[in-house]
Amino acid sequence: MARVVLIDALNLIRRLYAVQERPYLPLAEDVADTTRAQIQSNTRQMLKQAIARLRQELQPSHGLMVFDGGGSQWRQQLCPCYKANRKPMPALLAEVLPELQQDTEQLGLRCFKQNEYEADDVIATIACKVRLHQHEAIIVSTDKGYLPLLNQGVQIYDAFGRNFASVASVKEKFGVAPEQLVSWWSLVGDSTNNIPGVAGIGPKSAEELMQLGNSLNQALQHPDCPKKLKQKIIDHKQDILLYTQVLALQTNLELGINLQDIRLSVQEPG
Template sequence: MARVILLDALNLIRRLYAVQERPYLPLAEEVAEGTRQQIISNTQQMLLQTLSRLRQELQATHALMVFDGDNSSQWRQKLCALYKANRKPMPSILAAALPDLLTATELSGVKCFHQAEYEADDVIATIATKIRQHQQDVVIVSTDKGYLPLLGQGVEIYDPFARHYVSREQVKEKFGVQPEQLVSWWSLVGDSTNNIPGVNGVGPKGAEEFMALGRSLNDALQHPDCPKKLKLKITEQKQDIILYTQILTLQTQLELGLNLQDIRLTESS
């Protein structure tokens, strides 16, 4: 049986880069070339070591490192201008080094993938869903909480820094709802990572109690114990909630033109 690991490239690389950059902070506007090269060299070395470790830890037969496309957020930003408007730009040193890091990754035997119009999250969600439909094992390697709703679909998620799998029980303990309810919960309370404001007057505790009334927003709204004031707030902002839900839901039906053979692991060159 295939065991496929799907790596959220920038989630991994940006964390590794931040560790290597830290000793040199605050960076001057003009960074010495020696400093620049040292940071990137250290980042590449850590990246390759991490990829090698993950191959062994996760017993992978196939792997894919997925990058965001250049125009990947546009369709969501057209729906909601707030989406990721608070996101800090990638450090210029790292941005310039990405092509070399991508090449080094592929030379290590791990294929890389990106398409201009797709976010890595949607590509990974699509591949994970299709792999599970064929009864193969799939592990998403990322600390991005946006993947957590996929836990309800038989997908495993692995934190490469804490070095453990994320469980449904951990999600319930942290957020107060099941993984498959998270998009609805974030639509109510907001999601600061993606700059989604949520519903005015609805906090985490109220949203948790509300979602306990039903598996979906509609189920909870129809429950006889649904508080009237909360029901009114949600009903008044229904269109915003529908929009937030659409934005926060990962795409799982993209046409990517990939198959398992394309991402079978090879030995490093």
């Protein structure tokens, strides 16, 4: 059985960069060359160390570092508020991205970027196809948007906390099962993606509703579904369907990539 590790590149890199940038904040608009070089060099070194540690901890047979393509806008076109609050990439990090990709490739880990796709959808597609063929898929990311994939047997690993997400941890944090998360976020909102949810529906009432059925439709048909809450959801049906559409990960993209393309070379000892 193959063990395929899929790294959400910018999720990892932006957090590594933030640690290196922090001692120099607030950065002047015209950053001194020595400061620029130090931050970028430290980030490159930390990424190399992170990749080596992940290979040691997870022992993958296959791996891929997936970057956002930047050209995918269909979610924003459907829902203009989607990620409208997202801060742009720091200029110093954007400058050094080509070197970070080169470093990654030199370590034997292929980088993948397709302009028309978000990294989340690429990773979700590959992970689900890997599971379909009875192989092991591990996503390395702290992005909660991957958590619904737990229901499909995909593992999710936090490289900073050094732990795997679980169905139990999802239920403890959100009060619902992984497969219910997209519906739950569509109701209560998702600040990470700037999705407002439905006004007047809070986490507690949404959690109690989702306990009445595996899906939102099942919950609404349950005889114990509160009438006022049901009516509010019906009144906002189009918004909820829209939020669900933009929050759900795509898992059926045609990427033209196979396991042979992402097999890792054997690591040299030491």
